[in-house]
Amino acid sequence: MKCPSCGYEEDKVVDSRSIKDSTVTRRRRECMSCGHRYTTYEYIEPAQLMVIKRDGNREEFQREKILRGIVSACGKLPIPRESMETVTDNIVAELRAEFRNEIPSSEIGERVMMHLRELDEVAYVRFASVYRKFEDITEFMDELRTLVREAKTNRAVNTPGG
Numbered sequence: 001m002k003c004p005s006c007g008y009e010e011d012k013v014v015d016s017r018s019i020k021d022s023t024v025t026r027r028r029r030e031c032m033s034c035g036h037r038y039t040t041y042e043y044i045e046p047a048q049l050m051v052i053k054r055d056g057n058r059e060e061f062q063r064e065k066i067l068r069g070i071v072s073a074c075g076k077l078p079i080p081r082e083s084m085e086t087v088t089d090n091i092v093a094e095l096r097a098e099f100r101n102e103i104p105s106s107e108i109g110e111r112v113m114m115h116l117r118e119l120d121e122v123a124y125v126r127f128a129s130v131y132r133k134f135e136d137i138t139e140f141m142d143e144l145r146t147l148v149r150e151a152k153t154n155r156a157v158n159t160p161g162g
Helices: 064-073 081-098 105-119 121-129 137-158
Strands: 011-019 023-033 035-042 050-052 056-060 103-106
Touching: 011 137, 023 103, 050 105, 064 081, 064 105, 064 121, 105 121, 121 137
Parallel strands: 050 103
Antiparallel strands: 011 023, 023 035, 050 056
């Protein structure tokens, strides 16, 4: 490590500790030439995932795109930003655990819909209408009917004596 003060390339580590859930190592270093102390951070750099788009093109995976889609679907709904960030983090963690190099964009869209369905039904329908590219009102209504039917089934199952 090059000293930021004098440029000498030898130092000694004075202190080392893990931070951020042990995903980052903070090191205090001291230059062997001038004695200047400075801090460095060591991160694990995850392998860059590539997204395979519907048209076959590939692009780098971007967490921000998932968050943007979720924020857009949740627009003007009483959903805290923190919840949207958490959903995004959960989706990214699932995808990184399951896919090593490439992810079909369809898989990302399905995961977002699954998580939005649990977070808020209106946000789910908004996202699904754009993602699934409903051609007409009939497709949209079919999706709403499915959602209503599942909600009724869940209420019946969760009702005492149901």
